[in-house]
Amino acid sequence: MKQTIFAVARSVLAGAVVLAAPVAIAQNTIKIGMITDRVGPAKGFAEPVAAGAVYAVKELNAKGGVLGRQIELLIEDDQGRPDVSATVARKLVDSGVAFILSVSLTPATQQAQSVTLETKTPHMTPSNSGDTLTTQISNPNFWQTGPLGSTQIATLLSYARNKNFKKVALVTDNSDLGQLTNRFFKSALENAKIEIVSEEVVPRGSTTADPQMQKVRAANPDAIFLAGVLTPENALILRSVRQLGLKQPLLGNYNFSIPVYGAVAKGLLDGLAFVDAFDPAKPQTRQFIENYKKDNNGTEPYNLNGYGYDGIIMVVDAIKRAGGTDKEKVREAMQATKGFQGVMGGVGTAYGFADGKRVGFDPNGMVVRVYEGDAQGKVVHIGVK
Amino acid sequence: MKSLAGFLLAGLVLSAVAFMLGSYHTDVYRKLLLWITLALGYNFLFGIAGQVAFSHFTFYGIGAYVMVILLFQVGLPLPLAIVAGIVVCVVLALVVAVPATRLEGFYLALATLAFAQLFIVVLNEGGSVTGGPGGLANYRLPDILGVRVTGPWYTVVIVFLLLGTLAVLWRLDRSWFGRACRAVRDDPQAAQAMGINIRTTRIVAYAVTSALAGVAGMVYAFVDNTVNPTIFGLENAFLLLFMVIVGGSGRPAGAIVGAILLYLLPFILSPLIGHHHALVFGVVMVAVVLFQPKGLIGIWDGWLARRRAAS
Amino acid sequence: MSDFVELMVGAMASGCIYALVALSYLLITRPTGVINFAVGEWAMLAAFGGFLALSRFELPYPVGMAIVLVAMAFVGWVTERIAVRPLVEKGAPPLAPILALLGMLVVFREMVSVSMGPDPQPVPPMFGYGRLELGLVAGSYQSFFIIGVTAAVFGAAWYFFERTLAGRSFEAVAIDRRAAALMGINLRRVTALAFAGSASVAALAGLLVSPNVSAHYLMGLPLAIQGFTALVIGGVGRVEGALLGGLILAIAEQVTVRYAPIPPGLAQGVPLVLLIVFLLVRPTGLLRARESRA
Numbered sequence: 009m010k011q012t013i014f015a016v017a018r019s020v021l022a023g024a025v026v027l028a029a030p031v032a033i034a035q036n037t038i039k040i041g042m043i044t045d046r047v048g049p050a051k052g053f054a055e056p057v058a059a060g061a062v063y064a065v066k067e068l069n070a071k072g073g074v075l076g077r078q079i080e081l082l083i084e085d086d087q088g089r090p091d092v093s094a095t096v097a098r099k100l101v102d103s104g105v106a107f108i109l110s111v112s113l114t115p116a117t118q119q120a121q122s123v124t125l126e127t128k129t130p131h132m133t134p135s136n137s138g139d140t141l142t143t144q145i146s147n148p149n150f151w152q153t154g155p156l157g158s159t160q161i162a163t164l165l166s167y168a169r170n171k172n173f174k175k176v177a178l179v180t181d182n183s184d185l186g187q188l189t190n191r192f193f194k195s196a197l198e199n200a201k202i203e204i205v206s207e208e209v210v211p212r213g214s215t216t217a218d219p220q221m222q223k224v225r226a227a228n229p230d231a232i233f234l235a236g237v238l239t240p241e242n243a244l245i246l247r248s249v250r251q252l253g254l255k256q257p258l259l260g261n262y263n264f265s266i267p268v269y270g271a272v273a274k275g276l277l278d279g280l281a282f283v284d285a286f287d288p289a290k291p292q293t294r295q296f297i298e299n300y301k302k303d304n305n306g307t308e309p310y311n312l313n314g315y316g317y318d319g320i321i322m323v324v325d326a327i328k329r330a331g332g333t334d335k336e337k338v339r340e341a342m343q344a345t346k347g348f349q350g351v352m353g354g355v356g357t358a359y360g361f362a363d364g365k366r367v368g369f370d371p372n373g374m375v376v377r378v379y380e381g382d383a384q385g386k387v388v389h390i391g392v393k
Numbered sequence: 394m395k396s397l398a399g400f401l402l403a404g405l406v407l408s409a410v411a412f413m414l415g416s417y418h419t420d421v422y423r424k425l426l427l428w429i430t431l432a433l434g435y436n437f438l439f440g441i442a443g444q445v446a447f448s449h450f451t452f453y454g455i456g457a458y459v460m461v462i463l464l465f466q467v468g469l470p471l472p473l474a475i476v477a478g479i480v481v482c483v484v485l486a487l488v489v490a491v492p493a494t495r496l497e498g499f500y501l502a503l504a505t506l507a508f509a510q511l512f513i514v515v516l517n518e519g520g521s522v523t524g525g526p527g528g529l530a531n532y533r534l535p536d537i538l539g540v541r542v543t544g545p546w547y548t549v550v551i552v553f554l555l556l557g558t559l560a561v562l563w564r565l566d567r568s569w570f571g572r573a574c575r576a577v578r579d580d581p582q583a584a585q586a587m588g589i590n591i592r593t594t595r596i597v598a599y600a601v602t603s604a605l606a607g608v609a610g611m612v613y614a615f616v617d618n619t620v621n622p623t624i625f626g627l628e629n630a631f632l633l634l635f636m637v638i639v640g641g642s643g644r645p646a647g648a649i650v651g652a653i654l655l656y657l658l659p660f661i662l663s664p665l666i667g668h669h670h671a672l673v674f675g676v677v678m679v680a681v682v683l684f685q686p687k688g689l690i691g692i693w694d695g696w697l698a699r700r701r702a703a704s
Numbered sequence: 705m706s707d708f709v710e711l712m713v714g715a716m717a718s719g720c721i722y723a724l725v726a727l728s729y730l731l732i733t734r735p736t737g738v739i740n741f742a743v744g745e746w747a748m749l750a751a752f753g754g755f756l757a758l759s760r761f762e763l764p765y766p767v768g769m770a771i772v773l774v775a776m777a778f779v780g781w782v783t784e785r786i787a788v789r790p791l792v793e794k795g796a797p798p799l800a801p802i803l804a805l806l807g808m809l810v811v812f813r814e815m816v817s818v819s820m821g822p823d824p825q826p827v828p829p830m831f832g833y834g835r836l837e838l839g840l841v842a843g844s845y846q847s848f849f850i851i852g853v854t855a856a857v858f859g860a861a862w863y864f865f866e867r868t869l870a871g872r873s874f875e876a877v878a879i880d881r882r883a884a885a886l887m888g889i890n891l892r893r894v895t896a897l898a899f900a901g902s903a904s905v906a907a908l909a910g911l912l913v914s915p916n917v918s919a920h921y922l923m924g925l926p927l928a929i930q931g932f933t934a935l936v937i938g939g940v941g942r943v944e945g946a947l948l949g950g951l952i953l954a955i956a957e958q959v960t961v962r963y964a965p966i967p968p969g970l971a972q973g974v975p976l977v978l979l980i981v982f983l984l985v986r987p988t989g990l991l992r993a994r995e996s997r998a
Contacts, residue, residue: 047671047814049922052822085663090624091424092659094617098417115623118530122618127416138527145531182972184526184623187517191525209968213926215721215913215954218714219962222707239824240918247916251835251844252710268823272918275833445799492984499739499802503932504983507976514976518969627925631806638803669818675810682804683790686797 037080038073038333040065040323041100043120045112048088049183052239052268053312057111057135058083060309060316063300074324075332081320086112090119097123097131106130106333107323111316114138114185121147130326130338134319135312137262138188142366149339153319153359153368155262155352157192159392160283161233163374164259165200167281167389168231171257177206177229179220179245181236189261190235197233205229210241217241221248234260239268246276257281262374267310270382277379284377285352285369286311287387296351311352318350322359322368354390396563404556411548423548423616425656430555430609432636432652433645434602437562439634440642441571442598443578445498447630448489448505451512452603454625456482456610458516461529461620466522471535475611482607486600494595509627516622528621547615554612558605559645565601566645574598635674639681641688650689706840707962713843713851715958716951720854723950724909725931726938727861730946731902733935734878735894738788738801744928745812746903747910750776751919752816754911755825765830769911773904780903783808784896792895809924817921829915850912854947857908861943874898933979939989948990953978 042061045054065081073079082103086093093116100108101123108124110117110133117133118141124131125147132151133141139158142150176197180190190207197204206227208220224232232254236242242263249258258280265284269277287293296317300309326345330337345368348359357373372391377384407426414422435449459481463474489508496504516523523529534542542550565571573594576584581591614620632655640651655674662670685691728743750772757768787804831845864871876884877894885891909927910919917923930953938949953975960966960974 047817051817055822085659087659090619090621091617094619095417095420095424098420102415102417113623115526115528115621118527118621119617119619119624122530140527144527182517182969184517184621187526187969207968209972211972213923213930215718215917215930216714216958219711219958220968222711222962226707240920240923243824243918244916247833250833272824272826274826496983496987500936500983500987503936504980506929507933507979507983511973511976511980514970514973518967634803634806669814672811672814672818675807675812675814678807679787679804679811682800682807683787686800 037078038075038327039080039082039103039105040320041082041084041103041105041108043084043086043093043096043100043108043110043112043116045088045116046085048113050088050113050116053135053266054111056310056312057316060313061109061111061320063303063313064317064320066303067299068320068324074328079324086116088113088116090115093117093120094123101127101129106327106335106338107132109134109319109323111135114141114188117141118144121145121150124149128335128339130335130342132319132323132342135315138185139192140188148366151342151361151366151368153322154315155283155285155369155374156367157189157261158196159369159371159374160189160261161193161196162371162392163283163376163389164233164281165196166392167376168259171231173202173230175203175205175229177208177224177227177232178204179208179210179224179232179234179236181238181241182209182211183236183238186236186238189237193233193235193261210236210245212238212241214241214244217244217248218252221245221252221254225252225254229256231257231259234258234264237261237263239266239272242269243273243276246273246280250276265311265377265384267384274382277382280379281376281388282379283374284311284384285374286314287354287375289386290355292349293351314351318352318359321350322348354387357391400556400560404552407552407555408549411545411552419545419548421657421660423551425653426548426551426555427609427613427616428636428656429649429652430558431606431633432640432648433558433562434605434609435633436637436642436645436648437566438598438602439637440644440647441566441578442574442595444494444595444599445502446493446505446599447502447634448493448508448603449606450625450629450633451509452482452486452606453610453613454512455485456607457614457620458523458529459607460611460614461532462522464535465529465532471537478611479604479608482611483600483604486603486607487596490596490599490603494592494599506627506630509630513622513626516625524621526622528619530619533618534615551612554609558609561601561605562645570594570597635678639677639688641690644688644690647688647690654689706842709840710842711958711962712955713841713847715955717843717847717850718958719951719954720850721909721913721927721950722930722934722953723947724854724857724905724912725927726935726946726950727858727943728902728906728909729931729935730940730943731905732898733940735874735898736788736792737798738805740805740902741802741928741932742783742805742809742812743902743906743931744924744926745809746776746779746906747913747927748816748919748921748924749779749812750907750910751827751914751923752820752825753907754827754914755919758828759826765828772911773907776903776907777900780899780901781896783903784899788895788899789892813921813924820921822921824918824920827911827914827919846915853908853912857905858943858947865943933975935989936979936987937982937989939991941989942991945989945991
């Protein structure tokens with residue numbers, strides 16, 4: 009009799025535990041918000057980053073989540089519109105997220121900051137490269153671990169140091185990020201006492217870049233720096249370079265590291281040097297590529313996926329160190345991040361927010377690679393030394 | 394008297410709603426009210442005065458930037474900035490109205506489209522005055538008599554703006570000016586024969602609606618406390634046109650319906666069908682033009698008429 | 705000097721693209737009075753068609769091009785059936801088809817964005833990317849190809865409108881719809897043909913520009929605006945106006961960028977200012993429509 013009662017009690021208890029568990033998990037997830045662009049002009053760049061983040065959450069949850077809880081990723085679409093970005097940021101804050109990731113356009117991330125500043129919600133962008141995101145507004149809750157424009161040009165300049173460029177040309181487009189990157193490229197070049205003999209803009213929707221590149225040719229620079237971020241317009245520039253017989257070395261920003269150029273600018277890339285933050289030979293990166301491929305039917309990841317992945321891993325690590333989702337504790341933990349080795353960055357580099365800074369990408373963390381034919385060649389230079 | 398009471402009641406109800414909403418819904422609500430304000434003005438310009446202009450949203454941007462520049466770059470105190478801002482908006486609206494109204498139909502559309510693009514170029518090249526591509530941020534509404542107007546109280550300001558715009562436009566619509574606008578829209582020669590000055594009518598219609606858009610922009614500047622060129626891009630002008638068409642052009646009620654529907658639609662559809670909501674917009678636009686050119690408000694009217702006929 | 709000639713060749717090629725888009729507008733506007741802003745999206749669709757036919761399936765260029773042009777003519781016909789004919793038959797105001805076509809613009813663009821993704825895709829050129837030098841005149845193979853094809857198209861269009869009966873019936877419809885109908889001209893057929901032809905011309909523009917610019921889903925609107933600007937400059941009345949307008953616009957744009965001493969950012973404002981001035985000073989364009997014969 010007693011045994012039966014015990015048995016029944018045991019199974020009832022077991023049943024209760026089993027029933028309670030999913031409820032507990034559903035109520036007890038750690039929510040992380042992500043704002044991406046699914047329909048607007050940043051779609052081609054935002055969606056791969058978002059895919060990397062989604063994969064990171066999947067991988068972490070398979071390993072048990074964080075602090076014993078599963079991670080729930082709430083994704084919002086800001087349509088590439090800054091005012092919508094601010095609105096969906098509020099929605100995420102109201103949903104109780106511990107952290108918000110912004111992977112859409114730079115002005116959209118900027119506008120979302122007005123919300124995270126007000127609500128003191130931890131907020132970061134793992135992919136935006138605009139330097140002004142951490143300087144225009146003083147928002148202690150916002151961090152940026154994307155490849156800053158200033159880091160890109162510093163890396164390119166250190167690679168080019170022994171080539172002794174005295175005068176260069178600077179070509180960009182009229183997108184907001186292209187103009188911003190151009191600004192930082194320009195000031196770094198001027199600080200290095202290199203003369204900019206030609207500064208050109210190829211507007212969105214152009215049918216040719218010949219007039220601009222003719223001006224560049226006439227100015228006879230030692231090298232040409234490319235600060236634009238619009239793929240079709242960059243392809244136009246590269247085509248003009250070939251057509252007009254320009255033989256100067258080309259140094260490109262990190263946008264040229266995106267694999268789409270292999271398809272769209274075939275035959276135009278050989279010898280182009282560009283900055284990247286992705287070294288497929290690095291052990292962590294190799295591991296990431298293999299695991300991602302297995303999980304995604306053999307689709308190979310590229311650098312944009314890596315940014316999203318690193319972003320989530322870093323955020324979750326900060327939450328772990330904070331011991332929970334209390335905003336102030338998470339903020340402190342994030343700010344204390346140091347020596348964090350991620351998928352992105354050259355060998356031996358790490359993320360960290362030293363000295364109260366809020367930009368985390370290792371200033372020595374970018375690499376320079378050179379296109380060999382249409383394939384991205386190996387790393388030829390690391391960092392800014 | 395009846396209409397004043399109506400306005401007061403509407404004002405009270407709309408403001409009361411503002412106090413009941415959380416921060417996310419407040420944000421959606423505020424931006425919705427601003428879009429309704431813009432749609433009402435555009436409805437007058439496009440639907441009643443018959444001017445196909447794409448510059449309405451540009452004046453919204455001009456108002457926003459002018460307000461921020463006057464307050465924080467020129468350093469005017471708030472009351473003076475408000476007055477000066479309104480004056481600048483009216484003057485600019487007139488300056489553009491005079492040449493613009495010489496153009497008809499699609500020439501006007503093209504010229505205002507070029508104007509809208511030119512505005513973005515000027516913003517991007519404006520250096521430290523306009524903040525360039527990054528725009529201006531890091532400011533907030535100065536205190537008024539020591540009081541910080543934020544949160545639901547600022548929403549009340551937006552409600553005032555909306556009702557004020559509606560009142561102005563309604564008065565104009567009901568008056569001889571409204572009739573003159575419609576006459577010029579439908580048959581300019583007959584209107585002229587009746588003694589209406591076509592140029593003046595067009596100029597006033599354009600200038601008034603554009604200035605109202607500018608004032609709405611001045612209020613917008615403090616909603617997100619950021620202004621940048623991307624916010625005021627070209628697609629918004631098309632969205633405004635779609636709102637007025639889908640809702641029913643020529644009728645303020647139509648503008649309200651269109652604005653509410655098209656503004657909220659992406660928020661509702663996005664979780665359901667992801668990024669296909671833009672496709673739905675295009676299809677809805679085509680469907681409305683084909684099957685119900687009077688807009689959704691036309692469907693409402695038709696239903697009302699059938700009810701009356703039945704009884 | 706060689707710089708200038710080389711620039712002119714490139715500018716003429718760009719001008720030809722604008723001219724083709726302007727012709728595409730004109731083919732519809734003349735007989736029906738409708739302004740079809742979706743021509744840019746037609747060009748975009750054709751560019752993606754070119755990507756599929758030539759890059760993905762690697763068909764020989766003439767075959768691929770022919771398939772795309774025929775397919776786009778069909779798309780043009782379908783567009784007319786869906787968005788325009790019901791309105792014309794209902795007697796809707798002239799604004800209505802224009803708005804319906806704006807809606808179609810969004811539909812086309814989103815269909816491509818959803819099905820093909822946001823990344824730009826490559827489209828191969830007919831003769832490769834080589835460079836041709838004939839004395840002082842130098843330019844890419846593609847530039848010369850574009851100029852040649854455009855000259856042929858405009859020649860054919862001129863011949864069609866001036867010398868053939870079908871073309872004359874288009875003119876008749878353009879001048880007076882009702883009279884044309886009374887004369888026995890089939891209005892429906894003319895409109896359907898106008899849309900099909902317009903779509904083919906826009907498709908040609910898309911196929912010719914995309915080897916340089918790549919096929920991407922946002923390319924439609926800038927082309928539509930540039931084409932319309934060219935049409936306004938040249939004048940809606942005559943086919944030659946489209947060509948003239950396109951060439952003038954492209955040459956003005958590119959010569960300003962190359963030689964004018966203004967900061968590069970502001971140079972983008974030049975075609976916009978040019979357009980506004982043109983609209984105010986001479987809205988009918990440079991070439992007047994042919995007066996009707998007595």
